[in-house]
Amino acid sequence: MNPMDLATYGKNTWCPGCGNFSILSAIRSVLAELDGQMQSIENVVLVSGIGCHAKIVDLMNVNSFYSIHGRVLPVATAIKLANPDLTVICFSGDGDSLAEGLDHLVFAAKRNIDVTLILHDNRVYGLTTGQFTPTSPLGFKGKSTPNGSFEHPLNPPELMLASGATYIARGYTHGIGLLQKLFREAILHKGFSFVDVLQVCVSYNNLYEAYNKRTYELKDHDASSYEEAQKVIRSWNYDGSDVPIPLGKFYEADARRLDQAYRGSMPNALDRDNSISELLENFI
Amino acid sequence: MNPMDLATYGKNTWCPGCGNFSILSAIRSVLAELDGQMQSIENVVLVSGIGCHAKIVDLMNVNSFYSIHGRVLPVATAIKLANPDLTVICFSGDGDSLAEGLDHLVFAAKRNIDVTLILHDNRVYGLTTGQFTPTSPLGFKGKSTPNGSFEHPLNPPELMLASGATYIARGYTHGIGLLQKLFREAILHKGFSFVDVLQVCVSYNNLYEAYNKRTYELKDHDASSYEEAQKVIRSWNYDGSDVPIPLGKFYEADARRLDQAYRGSMPNALDRDNSISELLENFI
């Protein structure tokens, strides 16, 4: 399958230069490649929230649920529970999953539900034209904080580690090879996969320069060690300082998954009627 | 002031033997003691969610806001921002602040707002008669999980540490001396204070025996070290295993607080009118 077979007639309305283009191209090639190998494309379901990031589903000729702001993960969780044979991939924003819908993110990790979440982490609200988000650095000047924000950012991979996610990685939209590698790993990983993508928003938070200078790809990192993972994750805390920013897979582990919990199929109507009658006997 | 001066005519409707009695008694004596010392009692505002825990505000003759399920922290945050001279103390449950309102908990820590949250962590929904919560151990048999829950518990102090809380401690309702000490520290601490109280629910999750056997009070712990804090916090992860359960102050740090951000007072009506007219000039 050619990645372009996955396109639709939907018009791409991202700003020229937006990091979302890289994510789109990476996910198309990974899905095209996986089709036929592991998972044929009709078994894939994409879920998105609301924000610039979310427009990606309109551009993919793949099953999709274009949900509401902050609510990708409950939708995705239920789709996976409904049919564990489906491969469920979520596209979310930093406003979407770290502000509006943070609770669902923590619980997806806690449950280790077998879905993948790709966070378009541009550290700004793009679609609502530039307010600070939970990953904006202290002092960020956005529309709602014209004199600089008062809060330190969250460190999403750290939060995910503490919450039970079993695959945690970081990519950058300049670096499509690594993005592809991480998306492939995350999708194939059994359990909750979280990929924090430093996605540059050219219109409201253009960090290309800073990222180009400071990001580096991890080598010889032991992703099976919680302590090592934590150390590398905590080496950069999303603030404005000058420290290097690691990219790559931070952590991977194997653990019980919620989608393993529900088994059993539905009876036919006749059996159901009989069971209802039997059940009612208990109440006589 | 005598702690009993802080009582009301409200009827105490907790089950006999409930751990909430200890929390009530500890907070009464701490507040009675602080009155006159640091903070006179009319400057204290209590905020609660909904659950057995929340009933505590009806039993305290102190300013209070009996809020709705899961929403203690936004209310408390605004009260503190409205008037930074007030001392704001929140009572919340594990269902309340770790399920329904988890996002607010993380953000209170992120903002390091100067309020105290006392978590009545009975690891069950008391008031709705016994369902599993985010801190119930894997396999917990409650009304919504009669065959055992499928999820590993969250570790709330770990989550708080990752989110930016600057005071983190754990108490136990058998051990009122320690509770008093921790409450006092937490209230006096400048910044977001989180006290996880292992509060036994005798009706739906009676863990007295297990806790009596396994809890121990920390000695020589360096609460100023993030790494040490994390180590001790991760030494018990709320599951059913047999490891010792540390009690005491885990972490304390000094950091920028949201309540320091808003300054300036409101102009009088005349000045306001003038400013409005001036402002409108900009739009001509």
Place this chain on the structure above:
Amino acid sequence: MDNFSTLIGGIAGDGINEAGITVARLFCRLGYNIYMYYDYPSLIRGGHNFSLVRASSKKIAAHMDQIDILIALNQETIEKHAVRLKDSSFVIYDADKVMLEGITQKGCGLPITSILKEAGAPAVMKNTCILGGYCKVVGINWSILESVLKKHMEKKLEQNLLVARQGYDQAIESYRIDSLSSKIERNPLPIITGNQAISLGLIKAGLGAYVAYPMTPSSSVLDFMAKFGPQFGIKVIHPENEIAVMLMAQGFAYAGVKCAVGTSGGGFCLMTEGLSLAGMAEIPVVVVMVQRTGPSTGLPTYTGQGDLNFILSAGQGEFPRFVVAPGDAEDAYYWSAVALNMAWKYQVPSFILSDKIVSESQYNFELAGAGTVEEEATQQWSGQGKYQRYSFTDNGVSPMAFPPQKGQAIKTDSYMHDEFGITTEDAMLNKKMTDKRLLKERYLADDLERYEAVKVLSEGNGESAKTALLCWGSNKGVCQEAAEKLGLRAIQVLVLSPFPAKQLKDALQGIERLVAVECNATAQLARLGGFFGFEIDDRILKYDGRPFSLNDLESELGRRGI
């Protein structure tokens, strides 16, 4: 004997609900119909709980103020309920705890605490012991009690039987309840709550998943589903909050699994955003919405009918919805199945709008009598050509398909979208899609003509049938009974959206005075009726959290000269 009311009271933890159900079962075995109102505050131990069990030869769904037997496990029960005693009433009480001072009626004290102590039985067996005494007093044979206990005591059956027998032996017979079994040709019926009936109705129509966050008085649907759902292949989930609940429901539906959610007012608020999504994206979902006293936390364990307006217009924007308010367990079963069918037939949100009284009261339940309803087939995509999730059709309903479908992409969208499901901002398409969605309401309304969406509960007779009582939800029972007694017509509006104006008009033929009876302060059904041109002459409203007793309603009607 036509009517016999028993009240058992004690503290939370005394097993008052279970004791009431046992009394109900006893009467059911004797051939009676029963209705049980259960009253409890929001706490776990202590306080005052009571069960009021009314038995009758007729089908009933309301309680009366006065009682025949008062069973008091504590003094408070006497204090609170002495006013309910008639001259002929009888009091059974724990003689170790309770004093009968100032009570002129006959009574029988049993040394419950001592009996339990002697038997080495725990305090929770109080209720079994006193029920033993109760059976003796009212002349219910030991063998009947024995068989009920044997069937339902899961733990420590022997000890329970022992203390019950002690109670039985130490009491004195004072009444003689006759068995009706010879008159009514039926086996004893199950006794279930409205919430259990809702659960069964949903199961009957093919439910595949139930998702809920606990909230009184809806939680017992979750309990039931968690316990019995797995044997029907139902996936039962209790997630982090109601927002997740509603969105999970939509994920299930997208994947083809019929799903319902349950909650009460505050939890429903959190579902409204997802509800609007369901409206826009045409995702079927059933909401079991059980009303309690509001606003806000209100009185969690007491009743109300204050959320009708809210339910009818919840969620931003305009989209059709199906709303039904059952009035008892049989309504609840039948209409819950219909609600699930309607949701999937028209791809709309469907509400089972219950209230604490319907949901937590006990009713004898006859499956056959509840009406025949089967799972209806969803309109499935033909498999031909390119699949379009939102294809335009004559009735606005687009055939469904669920992933995986070879060579197809199934796309759902919360934005305004085109037929394929891709976002569009085109003005014409926007109007056309809105018309498509609203068109479904017309077909849904037509479809409802097959159903008794408005029910005449009592025809009334003669002159006085110029007056009708109009009710919804749990006031069904009390209105029907009062109307029958007073020769009035009683009309129950079951479906509240789409509003069955034509059926209501027919039901009102000849009526000159229309009296709305509701458990809220602003007469919401009356107001809704006003929309459709129905003029309401009187409003009888109760909003103290408690249901109308038959006496309450009769005296209110009397006060208005009816």
Place this chain on the structure above:
Amino acid sequence: MDNFSTLIGGIAGDGINEAGITVARLFCRLGYNIYMYYDYPSLIRGGHNFSLVRASSKKIAAHMDQIDILIALNQETIEKHAVRLKDSSFVIYDADKVMLEGITQKGCGLPITSILKEAGAPAVMKNTCILGGYCKVVGINWSILESVLKKHMEKKLEQNLLVARQGYDQAIESYRIDSLSSKIERNPLPIITGNQAISLGLIKAGLGAYVAYPMTPSSSVLDFMAKFGPQFGIKVIHPENEIAVMLMAQGFAYAGVKCAVGTSGGGFCLMTEGLSLAGMAEIPVVVVMVQRTGPSTGLPTYTGQGDLNFILSAGQGEFPRFVVAPGDAEDAYYWSAVALNMAWKYQVPSFILSDKIVSESQYNFELAGAGTVEEEATQQWSGQGKYQRYSFTDNGVSPMAFPPQKGQAIKTDSYMHDEFGITTEDAMLNKKMTDKRLLKERYLADDLERYEAVKVLSEGNGESAKTALLCWGSNKGVCQEAAEKLGLRAIQVLVLSPFPAKQLKDALQGIERLVAVECNATAQLARLGGFFGFEIDDRILKYDGRPFSLNDLESELGRRGI
């Protein structure tokens, strides 16, 4: 010249909104009234944006389909708007990008791209350059444009003036817009949006905190408050989500700080649980609720009036609320101040129910003409005796006190509570407290008699005044103008709760045919009127996300023979 319409179109990022405002300012300096409709899709760069600026000697708040000048920064603008051209229209365009094929009207192409290149100016200065040309074409003196640019260009003024002058010099004069300044005796007025007017109204009445999570089309209130709030001592907070927003508002109010929140449909859904809390706990809060096309995400940047029913009954349980729907910027200013006053006077939630058109359109704004309104005093506790937050009073309003109060405990409760604010489950008290809360609605309704809650926009004349147009929100402008033209009466319902039935009845004296004009698909105001016995004969509805133009409405009226 009575009417002059200019449309400027290009892609998002071209500064189309700012360019439109500049045009509006030019006309305002000439003494005209202006109204500007701004149309944009939900994206950041690209797509098609346009501003339609109408200038008139009369006060206006509606646009017309046809335009006098089309300013095209790209080809799409020509394609999309050619239909709007009259024979006398004129097209100004970027000659480097746009071709005028098939257009018969006169035009003037400017080599914008070349001019910018030459001046070394960035692409964002296109709009300044073309506006220079525009001024020449329509005969607006250079000095006027110069003064507007000098006042409003924050960055790179010199370069902007340079490219504007180039545009001016290279264009040809084709019209001669006369200054009205001699006729209208006034200084140029500020030009603001409805959202800015809402902000100013809230500030005027003493706002102390504004809390919001961004959501189109309400976000510009947050922008405004964040920018200008601090100088009024207003605490502006953008928290994690709308649930936090609503609950923070209640924390502020508890501590005595007047607070407002802002959102649109989906965000409002998440506030409904907190709204019900405000109802129960009697906490004042103002909700700025700006409607867009629903349901669900819908069309975020387009308009609608589909949320009226929802707002009127949102939140479980029954409690009074104040709801006002302003129709333009001056309404918005005045009534926002009133809304804040009412919230605190009656301790109820107050809604400013706006829509995208009112909120994001530009109006010339006259502070003096908007009506006089002052911050009203809140009923404060006397300081005598023991403070009871929920004391019973004649009008249901309990005096307020805020912590700290020496020797007092100020208690607020979401449960049913007693006067002190402690939870109670008592039936009588429950009823009494409910009555207390509802009593406030009566006094609030009485109070409203002091206000023009229903406004007759046009008296109409002669025979045809037997017909009236009934509208709310942004349809004010279009209805007023159409009615004046056709001699109809036009009536605007400003307050939607408590419903001003008496005032509406008065306004309808003599009317035989009532036509509701709304931007929704189910005629929600008409339906609401139906509740109160007002019969609506016709419904003119538009629900494609776009507002009625004057022509739209006139032709719809024509079709109905009006």
